Amino acid sequence: MTSSHTPRRRAARRRMETKDVVLIALFCAIIVVLGLVPPVDLGVAGVPITLQTLGVMLAGAVLGPVRGALACALVVLLTIAGLPVLAGGRGGFGVVPGPTGGYLLGWIPGAFVTGLLVTVLATRPRSRPARQAATVVACLVGGILVVYALGVPWTSVSTGLSLRQSTVTALYFLPGDAFKAVVAGLVAQNVRQAYPIERR
Amino acid sequence: MTPRLSLYLPGDTPLHRARADWKLSVLLLAGIGVFLVRSPAVLGPCAGLAAVALLSVRTPPRQLARHLTGPFVVLALVPAAAAVFQSAATAVTVGLRLCTLLLAALAVTLTTRTSDILDVLERALRPLERTRLVNAAAVGLAVSLALRFIPEAFHRFHDIREAQAARGLSGSPVALLVPLAVRMLKSAEDIAAAVDARCYPPPAARHTERGGAAAAPPPARSPAPAGRKDEEATG
Numbered sequence: 118m119t120s121s122h123t124p125r126r127r128a129a130r131r132r133m134e135t136k137d138v139v140l141i142a143l144f145c146a147i148i149v150v151l152g153l154v155p156p157v158d159l160g161v162a163g164v165p166i167t168l169q170t171l172g173v174m175l176a177g178a179v180l181g182p183v184r185g186a187l188a189c190a191l192v193v194l195l196t197i198a199g200l201p202v203l204a205g206g207r208g209g210f211g212v213v214p215g216p217t218g219g220y221l222l223g224w225i226p227g228a229f230v231t232g233l234l235v236t237v238l239a240t241r242p243r244s245r246p247a248r249q250a251a252t253v254v255a256c257l258v259g260g261i262l263v264v265y266a267l268g269v270p271w272t273s274v275s276t277g278l279s280l281r282q283s284t285v286t287a288l289y290f291l292p293g294d295a296f297k298a299v300v301a302g303l304v305a306q307n308v309r310q311a312y313p314i315e316r317r
Numbered sequence: 318m319t320p321r322l323s324l325y326l327p328g329d330t331p332l333h334r335a336r337a338d339w340k341l342s343v344l345l346l347a348g349i350g351v352f353l354v355r356s357p358a359v360l361g362p363c364a365g366l367a368a369v370a371l372l373s374v375r376t377p378p379r380q381l382a383r384h385l386t387g388p389f390v391v392l393a394l395v396p397a398a399a400a401v402f403q404s405a406a407t408a409v410t411v412g413l414r415l416c417t418l419l420l421a422a423l424a425v426t427l428t429t430r431t432s433d434i435l436d437v438l439e440r441a442l443r444p445l446e447r448t449r450l451v452n453a454a455a456v457g458l459a460v461s462l463a464l465r466f467i468p469e470a471f472h473r474f475h476d477i478r479e480a481q482a483a484r485g486l487s488g489s490p491v492a493l494l495v496p497l498a499v500r501m502l503k504s505a506e507d508i509a510a511a512v513d514a515r516c517y518p519p520p521a522a523r524h525t526e527r528g529g530a531a532a533a534p535p536p537a538r539s540p541a542p543a544g545r546k547d548e549e550a551t552g
């Protein structure tokens with residue numbers, strides 16, 4: 118398709134095309150599958166780690182802010198609809214008010230910020246390592262900082278733990294998530310080189 | 318190998334026959350309600366009610382146990398943490414809250430077809446469509462495509478994993494995910510072409526794909542509904 122290579126002004130204001138909907142659905146499927154497959158053993162701090170949140174960062178970094186966030190919103194929609202799409206076969210409306218509900222909803226702004234930062238930081242630098250590093254930073258900020266910013270207070274409201282205690286709980290997952298953010302950054306950069314698409 | 322894609326369990330219990338929109342509304346209200354109440358005297362019966370609702374579904378015990386293992390880990394850990402960090406009373410409140418929600422949500426999920434839930438959600442989205450932020454047809458398309466492609470992505474993931482195991486590589490996430498993402502991106506073109514060829518989104522909602530369409534300004538948007546609204550206003 119030539120359209121994906123012609124630079125366009127105000128691309129963000131264009132209407133959704135079929136291809137955008139397809140890409141959103143495909144990355145939603147990737148996020149779901151990364152939660153379904155038996156976790157790749159990363160051996161970080163004994164925490165069972167699935168790659169699901171890696172899919173979230175990947176969606177933002179590869180598709181761009183809008184479509185990445187929409188892919189995550191689609192996962193949330195499927196979850197609410199009662200499909201066991203989350204890691205460990207969880208699903209159903211009960212997830213949202215539960216202790217991890219904030220992390221789930223945080224994926225949407227998380228993917229958006231990841232995509233935005235990749236656009237801002239990682240398209241400028243000439244050298245490959247610099248772009249690589251910028252993508253990793255984008256995944257760390259969007260996939261961890263933003264997601265935790267919503268998830269931690271949510272846990273504390275949902276369970277009655279104080280903010281400090283739920284922060285401590287979140288820190289338990291931090292090493293694994295940081296590892297995933299680095300992997301997501303590497304993967305996204307490789308994918309963008311192997312198969313560049315217009316990001317929005 | 319493909320995972321089962323719905324928790325729905327066919328049956329003919331009262332909960333199965335109840336309307337999907339009612340069930341979801343009750344669940345939503347309960348979700349808000351239990352966080353407004355602190356007293357175990359109210360939450361206890363609520364949790365009991367949710368348990369009764371779940372039992373009334375008559376799930377085979379084995380399956381029920383499988384569905385409950387995940388939630389029960391949460392149910393055990395969270396009140397335990399509350400008991401350690403705070404008081405036993407908080408632990409009871411928190412435990413009953415989560416118990417109510419998880420059991421009720423499971424009861425609804427087990428008795429409602431995914432398509433029914435999606436219908437309800439689509440109806441809920443319809444008022445938002447007027448703001449032009451949401452396109453219900455696109456949401457419907459995205460949902461059905463995602464449902465179709467979850468098993469597909471699962472197979473691809475395993476293909477790639479097997480291919481790499483055959484070459485003696487094991488479990489590098491980067492080596493697994495790059496080919497998966499690239500394959501998905503490549504197939505997006507074909508899938509979009511196939512969807513367009515079937516004229517799936519109704520013409521009104523579709524972006525016309527023609528030679529100069531991309532460069533041309535977007536067509537003036539449907540004056541008909543606005544006109545009708547004016548008529549209503551004046552008449």
